[in-house]
Amino acid sequence: MTESARFERRDIWEEVTRLRAEMDRRMRELLSPMEPASSAQHIVLVPRADVYETGTHIVVRFAVPGTIPEDVDISIEGSCLTVRGEVEEPLDVEEGHPRQLEITCGYFERRVSLPVEVDETSMEAQMSAGILDVRFRLR
Numbered sequence: 001m002t003e004s005a006r007f008e009r010r011d012i013w014e015e016v017t018r019l020r021a022e023m024d025r026r027m028r029e030l031l032s033p034m035e036p037a038s039s040a041q042h043i044v045l046v047p048r049a050d051v052y053e054t055g056t057h058i059v060v061r062f063a064v065p066g067t068i069p070e071d072v073d074i075s076i077e078g079s080c081l082t083v084r085g086e087v088e089e090p091l092d093v094e095e096g097h098p099r100q101l102e103i104t105c106g107y108f109e110r111r112v113s114l115p116v117e118v119d120e121t122s123m124e125a126q127m128s129a130g131i132l133d134v135r136f137r138l139r
Contacts, residue, residue, distance in 0.1 A: 045087065045108035051115065058118050058136050062110060065130035066103070072127070074134060076120050081134060084109040 048063045062083055064072065072085040087105045118136035125134045 045104060045106055047083070047108050047110050049110055049112050051112060053116070053138070056138060058114055058116060058138060060112055060114075060134045062132040062134070063130065064108065064127075064132050066105070067108075067127070067130065067132075069125075069127045072125075072132060074123070074125055076114075076118075076123065076136075079114045079117070081112045081114055082109065083112075083132065083134070 050061045052059055052061075060081055064083075064085065064087070066087040067085055071088070072083060075082045084107070086107050089105050114136070117139040119139055120136070122137035123134065124136075125132065127133075
């Protein structure tokens, strides 16, 4: 085997390793209801969102488990809908040492570009079982 062939093989495996890491990251994003997004100063959670049209309304549905309505701020500026708030720690553990921690807590923020023009004054929001629905009448 020539020396150049050895280098090409190593480059291929580096690329395979990089692609696998990227696939793992994308699978974590897909399976996580809220994925941390790094920031220069702190971590902000990014809730998953669905946008759909009913014929008379645009509905944006956010997955915000562990959030109460009082901890959520909703605003719209032009076609950009912003939802932000905080998911607080569910329980205080006074004694012992954690063995497994998977519940994500902290500040969250998500901006969604609305695909059509809406009547901003018609905004309605409902939250149930960790799902926030924000509705607008179409213009």
